[in-house]
Amino acid sequence: MPFDLWLTFAAATFVVLVIPGPTILLVISYALTQGRRVAVATAMGVALGDLIAVSASMAGLGAIMLTSAWAFTALKWIGAAYLVFLGVKLLRSPPYLGDLSTPAQTPVNRIFGHAAVVTALNPKGIIFIIAFVPQFLSPALPALPQFLTMAVTFVAMGAINALAYALLADQLRVRIRRPSVLTAMNRAGGVALIAMGALTATMQRN
Numbered sequence: 001m002p003f004d005l006w007l008t009f010a011a012a013t014f015v016v017l018v019i020p021g022p023t024i025l026l027v028i029s030y031a032l033t034q035g036r037r038v039a040v041a042t043a044m045g046v047a048l049g050d051l052i053a054v055s056a057s058m059a060g061l062g063a064i065m066l067t068s069a070w071a072f073t074a075l076k077w078i079g080a081a082y083l084v085f086l087g088v089k090l091l092r093s094p095p096y097l098g099d100l101s102t103p104a105q106t107p108v109n110r111i112f113g114h115a116a117v118v119t120a121l122n123p124k125g126i127i128f129i130i131a132f133v134p135q136f137l138s139p140a141l142p143a144l145p146q147f148l149t150m151a152v153t154f155v156a157m158g159a160i161n162a163l164a165y166a167l168l169a170d171q172l173r174v175r176i177r178r179p180s181v182l183t184a185m186n187r188a189g190g191v192a193l194i195a196m197g198a199l200t201a202t203m204q205r206n
Contacts, residue, residue, distance in 0.1 A: 002138055030166070032170075040163070042166050045112040049117065050154060054129055057129040077201060129150075
């Protein structure tokens, strides 16, 4: 995979992952209630969930790409519309951190499993892979190695992002729960999602 394409993909992945969604809210919730002892477990759970979601979405994407240009175009527009929908929904949503009533000292293996399930079922990563991956494929190179490179990049960055959020939440137990902070995060994330939706709609198939 050409380095410039990989770098662009990594930058787009960073933008998507850093936006707080169900997975990050779960990570923050555990970090706020249980401290940094669960940071690694949540990060590894996120990595497993991302691996499941990315593998499933890429397998389906490969089949769709082999079907027809019409199917690809339709899927691209659906993905773009969904990204815009998520962005508008995030802009309009009130500041909410989720359930912070997690009992103390929850077993680490349970936290790992919960993080994996929530991440695997999070549509944000799946939509990102379906909408964006084709734009970063080089037609002159085999598709499978490129898919693998992007999958490893997405999973690794997802785990690092979750770990960073967990450690940050542990350090900012009080400040991060302020409505003003959460409102700013919602607005920034909503604008980013809408922008990515518009970008997806204007991109052309390689």
